[in-house]
Amino acid sequence: MLALPTLSSNGITLKPLTLGHTEDLVIACQDGELWNKVTTSVPSPETVVDYINTAETMADRVAFAVVNDSSGKTIGTTSYHDILPSAKRLEVGYTWYAQSYWRTRVNTACKLMLLTHAFETLGYLTVGWRTDIDNHQSQRAIERLGAKKDGVIRGIRVRRNGVITDTVMYSMMVEEWPENKVKLIEKLAKYEK
Structure with missing residues (x-):
């Protein structure tokens, strides 16, 4: 299993997700009542503890809390x-942010650090x-990263x-990374102006 690093850049820090983040995540998921969106896996305020416990016990998942450095929240x-590990492949997911942080530098900063x-x-x-398949906002966000x-x-x-649905799959290869990294850095620079 991967070690749990702490990554920090552009005013955002990714820390290993623990029960110590419960209170802030209860508030974050209420910003936009995100658990009501059936195309995502955002917990309800009552299920945040279960969400964190599940993340900590999954053998093939390394979960991070996304912390806004300016507020510490x-x-x-x-x-x-x-x-x-044998195929040198992993996925990035289980990503959600309080709605007030959508379409800000947060997702770009997180993906730049993770990639x-x-x-x-x-x-x-x-x-x-x-x-x-119906989460068009997420599909557009993934495509903006340069994923195919x-x-x-x-x-x-x-x-x-309870509805059974389809999943859209995307990927980025290491040889595509240098060009996409430049684009993400340029995109972040625009947010900071």
């Missing part, structure tokens, strides 16, 4: 998951993403409302 989570760590420190060759759409896996996921 945890504003969401993100993870490495489906980690395949840099995966490709340049861990030496992984492929980073993947997956999202619900691999295809759709039909009937693979059960939404919290």
Whole structure:
């Protein structure tokens, strides 16, 4: 299993997710009532503890708290998951932020840190993403990172409302990373102006 690093850049710190982040995450998920969105896996305020406990016990997941450095508050989570050391492949997911942080520098900063760590420190060759077929906002966000759409896996996921749905798969290869890294850095510079 991967070690749990602390990564920090552009006013955001990624720390290993623990029960110490519960109070802030209860507040964060209420910002936009995110648990009501059936195409995501955001916990309700009552299930944040279970969400954290599950993340900590999954063998192929390394979960991070997303901390806003200026406030010191945890504003969401993100993870490495489906980690395949032999294939040098992992996925980035279980990502959600309080709605007031959507379309800000937060997602770009987090993905820049996670991708840099995966490709340049861990030496992984492929980073993947997956999202619900109807989560068009997430699909656009993944595509803005420079990921390529691999295809759709039909009937693979059960939404919290019991509906069986399809998943869109994306990936980025290590040889695509340098160009995409430059684009992410340029995108972050625009937020800071």
